[in-house]
Amino acid sequence: MSDRIAEPWGTRTPYAAGERWPTRVDTHLEEGLEPGDVDRWVQTASILHSNGDGMDIAVKDDRIVGVRGREVDRVNHGRLDPKDAFGWQANNSPDRLTKPLIRRDGELVETDWDTAMAAVAGRAKELLDEHGASSIGFYTTGQLFLEEYYTLALIGHGGIGTNHMDGNTRLCTATAAEALKESFGCDGQPGSYTDIDTADVICLYGHNMAETQVVLWSRILDRLAGPNPPTIICVDPRLTPVAEAAGSHGIHLAPRPGTNVVLMNALLHELVDNGWVDEAYVQEHAVGYDELTKQLTDYTPELAEEICDVPAADVRQAARAIGTAERLLSSVLQGFYQSHQATAASVQVNNIHILRGMLGKPGCGVLQMNGQPTAQNTRECGADGDLPAFRNWSNDAHTEDLAKVWNIDPMQIPHYSAPTHLMQIMRYAEDGSIRFLYVSGTNPAVSLPELRRIRSILSQERLFLVVQDIFLSETAQLADVVLPAATWGEKTGTFTNVDRTVHLSQKAVEPPGEARPDLDIFIEFAHRLGLQDKDGQPLVKWSTPEGAFEAWKECTRGRPCDYTGLSYDKLRGGSGIQWPCNEEHPDGTERIYEDGQFWAAPDYCESYGRDLVTGAPVEPTEYKALNPTGKAVIKAAEYLPPHENISQEYPFQLITGRTLYHFHTRTKTRRAPQLQAAAPEVWVEMSASDAADRGWEEGDLLRVTTPRGEVTARLRISGIRPGVLFLPFHYGYWDEPGGHEPQEHGRAANELTLTDWDPASKQPIFKTAAAAVERVSAGGGEPAAAPTTTASRPVTVSVPPTTGGPAAHVHEQLASTEAAR
Ligand SMILES: Nc1nc2c(c(=O)[nH]1)N[C@H]1C(S)=C(S)[C@@H](COP(=O)(O)OP(=O)(O)OC[C@H]3O[C@@H](n4cnc5c(=O)[nH]c(N)nc54)[C@H](O)[C@@H]3O)O[C@H]1N2
Ligand SMILES: Nc1nc2c(c(=O)[nH]1)N[C@H]1C(S)=C(S)[C@@H](COP(=O)(O)OP(=O)(O)OC[C@H]3O[C@@H](n4cnc5c(=O)[nH]c(N)nc54)[C@H](O)[C@@H]3O)O[C@H]1N2
Numbered sequence: 149m150s151d152r153i154a155e156p157w158g159t160r161t162p163y164a165a166g167e168r169w170p171t172r173v174d175t176h177l178e179e180g181l182e183p184g185d186v187d188r189w190v191q192t193a194s195i196l197h198s199n200g201d202g203m204d205i206a207v208k209d210d211r212i213v214g215v216r217g218r219e220v221d222r223v224n225h226g227r228l229d230p231k232d233a234f235g236w237q238a239n240n241s242p243d244r245l246t247k248p249l250i251r252r253d254g255e256l257v258e259t260d261w262d263t264a265m266a267a268v269a270g271r272a273k274e275l276l277d278e279h280g281a282s283s284i285g286f287y288t289t290g291q292l293f294l295e296e297y298y299t300l301a302l303i304g305h306g307g308i309g310t311n312h313m314d315g316n317t318r319l320c321t322a323t324a325a326e327a328l329k330e331s332f333g334c335d336g337q338p339g340s341y342t343d344i345d346t347a348d349v350i351c352l353y354g355h356n357m358a359e360t361q362v363v364l365w366s367r368i369l370d371r372l373a374g375p376n377p378p379t380i381i382c383v384d385p386r387l388t389p390v391a392e393a394a395g396s397h398g399i400h401l402a403p404r405p406g407t408n409v410v411l412m413n414a415l416l417h418e419l420v421d422n423g424w425v426d427e428a429y430v431q432e433h434a435v436g437y438d439e440l441t442k443q444l445t446d447y448t449p450e451l452a453e454e455i456c457d458v459p460a461a462d463v464r465q466a467a468r469a470i471g472t473a474e475r476l477l478s479s480v481l482q483g484f485y486q487s488h489q490a491t492a493a494s495v496q497v498n499n500i501h502i503l504r505g506m507l508g509k510p511g512c513g514v515l516q517m518n519g520q521p522t523a524q525n526t527r528e529c530g531a532d533g534d535l536p537a538f539r540n541w542s543n544d545a546h547t548e549d550l551a552k553v554w555n556i557d558p559m560q561i562p563h564y565s566a567p568t569h570l571m572q573i574m575r576y577a578e579d580g581s582i583r584f585l586y587v588s589g590t591n592p593a594v595s596l597p598e599l600r601r602i603r604s605i606l607s608q609e610r611l612f613l614v615v616q617d618i619f620l621s622e623t624a625q626l627a628d629v630v631l632p633a634a635t636w637g638e639k640t641g642t643f644t645n646v647d648r649t650v651h652l653s654q655k656a657v658e659p660p661g662e663a664r665p666d667l668d669i670f671i672e673f674a675h676r677l678g679l680q681d682k683d684g685q686p687l688v689k690w691s692t693p694e695g696a697f698e699a700w701k702e703c704t705r706g707r708p709c710d711y712t713g714l715s716y717d718k719l720r721g722g723s724g725i726q727w728p729c730n731e732e733h734p735d736g737t738e739r740i741y742e743d744g745q746f747w748a749a750p751d752y753c754e755s756y757g758r759d760l761v762t763g764a765p766v767e768p769t770e771y772k773a774l775n776p777t778g779k780a781v782i783k784a785a786e787y788l789p790p791h792e793n794i795s796q797e798y799p800f801q802l803i804t805g806r807t808l809y810h811f812h813t814r815t816k817t818r819r820a821p822q823l824q825a826a827a828p829e830v831w832v833e834m835s836a837s838d839a840a841d842r843g844w845e846e847g848d849l850l851r852v853t854t855p856r857g858e859v860t861a862r863l864r865i866s867g868i869r870p871g872v873l874f875l876p877f878h879y880g881y882w883d884e885p886g887g888h889e890p891q892e893h894g895r896a897a898n899e900l901t902l903t904d905w906d907p908a909s910k911q912p913i914f915k916t917a918a919a920a921v922e923r924v925s926a927g928g929g930e931p932a933a934a935p936t937t938t939a940s941r942p943v944t945v946s947v948p949p950t951t952g953g954p955a956a957h958v959h960e961q962l963a964s965t966e967a968a969r
């Protein structure tokens with residue numbers, strides 16, 4: 149047994165380099181139930197992060213009553229993340245949406261499906277007739293299933309013909325995709341989670357894996373607890389659990405937020421200077437090396453010390469570890485993707501691997517991480533605006549090929565310019581050219597930057613807002629029509645994690661009330677619009693998830709993300725399987741780019757790349773000249789200062805992010821009592837020296853302001869670097885009296901963030917803003933209610949530890965006890 153709130157990573161199962169990671173099967177059931185009481189176990193995978201942990205849902209009397217990790221799954225070997233152990237309770241929540249809602253005289257009232265869908269399709273048709281396809285926008289998520297994204301992409305790109313389609317993956321891993329496209333010509337992770345089992349150096353760039361991919365971090369902890377542990381390098385301005393591990397097993401570099409490019413360039417500078425470069429690999433498999441070495445000249449460790457405020461000696465030490473590693477694994481996440489110069493910095497991580505020839509070999513992965521469980525599919529299927537199966541919108545042959553798959557005219561597929569990214573979609577809605585916005589599985593009224601502006605855009609009279617959700621979120625409260633969806637456990641489909649592992653997630657129970665799978669709702673929308681192919685047949689030709697999957701397989705034939713060798717049957721029963729999976733690789737593919745061959749040839753690549761400073765797409769002819777044979781592309785980048793800098797008025801850098809116990813806007817984790825109790829309300833983190841300078845103490849009530857708004861929160865004095873504030877972004881307003889906006893004090897971090905994005909990936913910047921902070925009142929010795937087990941651990945006073953008690957017990961079955969049986 150383990151209290152999974154007090155010990156989120158559970159019991160250690162140490163192993164040595166090259167050994168198989170031991171299994172540990174975690175089970176959590178409703179209080180009073182034993183495994184023998186369960187009627188059936190239904191196969192699925194995690195939906196509350198991108199790790200893709202395989203699990204089974206326990207069903208009793210047609211209700212979900214718990215979960216168990218899947219021992220046979222390659223990803224987790226039986227383990228569960230605390231969010232998965234407890235988060236399923238949200239499915240059973242009494243306040244699920246069970247009927248469609250429609251706005252009548254300003255109020256949302258219950259209605260039937262026919263009325264709701266007639267209103268949605270009717271308004272879309274009117275607008276198509278009057279204003280054309282560009283009056284219609286779609287904004288989806290990284291939390292639906294592959295089958296749903298593919299159907300939505302077909303409707304948007306192939307049927308309606310709008311270029312205004314994006315996913316919240318824009319806020320999440322647009323930079324992961326862009327960095328992979330820039331360096332390797334195509335999205336898709338080179339590495340595999342099994343690289344953890346053999347790596348001797350593991351670098352985590354702006355990635356608090358301990359809190360955000362708990363099971364993957366457990367795998368690293370088990371290596372650290374075994375013989376010959378790897379060296380850990382952590383780049384993060386906060387003292388996260390990852391940084392603490394790096395402190396004892398490697399190096400923690402805590403740069404000023406927004407200076408990642410300088411630090412990366414300094415690391416590369418040292419690799420080149422010390423000859424830690426695989427010249428033969430670079431010569432044979434890459435272009436752009438000479439430009440890089442020229443760019444690096446000035447980026448000495450001393451410059452990094454000056455700009456990033458990281459000791460030059462630490463930079464040298466980290467570079468030596470990276471430069472002399474035999475098997476180097478890197479992972480990158482929001483500390484890079486949502487910070488200043490996102491793509492430019494992330495690409496430098498790829499450059500390290502190219503320079504060191506550390507790709508396509510065991511232990512040598514780059515994980516340009518995902519965050520959401522199904523974000524990879526949003527990107528693959530084209531629900532983020534890209535063309536399905538990594539087709540290149542600026543290559544006419546690719547559009548023609550796609551049109552053939554869909555049996556439509558190529559001219560019907562918009563490809564005259566890059567797809568409209570989300571922040572631009574919001575701008576078009578603001579200025580009135582987009583009149584219809586269909587939002588599914590995301591909560592922009594809490595998750596987008598500058599919320600005051602977003603609320604005013606979404607609540608406009610002239611915008612017809614459709615929201616498809618499972619709860620009445622802050623965004624749903626602003627809608628004209630709300631469509632109640634079925635979710636994970638209540639519908640069947642597949643999804644793909646960051647290391648390309650495809651899992652089947654099966655329906656375990658009926659959805660509540662009249663809630664319907666997102667797939668069924670999209671298909672009905674298409675039919676009501678009368679969308680047709682060239683022969684006058686319905687454009688969407690499937691009516692079941694498996695039908696959609698089979699159609700998707702055809703769409704991927706011959707493309708990098710080839711699914712043709714997969715089927716629901718093949719995915720049933722065992723472990724998830726990594727794409728590409730086809731005739732040549734019937735059991736999937738552990739690592740790609742094994743032979744230094746990339747998907748970067750001009751006629752095959754997904755993208756010709758962009759200018760990292762201006763974001764302008766590279767012209768096809770330019771790309772052909774630069775990279776005629778499809779090698780890896782080394783792209784150099786110079787540092788540019790952030791747009792919003794600290795000043796006398798706003799002297800702090802504000803970063804925002806996550807805590808282990810909550811998922812995003814908490815629509816699910818708030819409804820799981822164990823998780824909510826662990827992190828019940830918003831807090832703000834500040835360093836001990838900044839607090840002492842002001843005479844402030846743990847628990848004082850502070851007001852944080854930027855030119856956009858204010859947030860009031862209790863002070864947690866944590867291990868964050870001086871000059872920086874941290875706010876978790878999980879706390880919106882739906883569970884406060886009053887609903888969708890702040891009544892008195894703001895508490896959503898995005899009241900404060902700015903409208904700005906990376907030029908190449910168009911990912912909004914959530915991690916560099918200038919802020920002021922003042923004290924509203926003293927806390928009277930009462931500490932902030934922030935977790936003690938995570939990056940928010942208090943450093944000045946002793947605070948009762950975060951625990952979960954009996955309700956948070958997870959049963960662990962360790963491999964050794966199993967063998968002993
Ligand atoms: N518990 C939990 N897990 C989750 C999620 C969740 O909501 N809760 N969400 C999932 C999703 S969608 C995502 S995208 C991932 C995100 O996972 P992560 O990226 O690991 O999480 P974040 O907290 O957003 O940011 C990571 C770190 O970036 C650091 N950082 C901020 N600014 C900078 C900078 O300028 N430079 C550097 N080097 N570091 C910086 C922060 O201090 C923070 O510790 O998590 C996934 N997993
Ligand atoms: N300040 C700041 N802002 C951030 C970030 C940050 O680090 N800092 N991180 C950004 C990142 S990386 C991300 S991924 C976003 C996340 O931002 P959001 O996507 O807005 O957050 P969620 O709470 O996950 O919203 C998902 C919604 O989908 C609903 N839902 C869940 N399952 C289903 C389903 O099966 N069908 C349907 N139709 N609906 C469903 C949920 O109830 C919820 O309302 O936030 C971004 N915003």
Ligand SMILES: [Mo]
Pocket residue numbers: 319320321519520
């Ligand atoms: Mo994300």
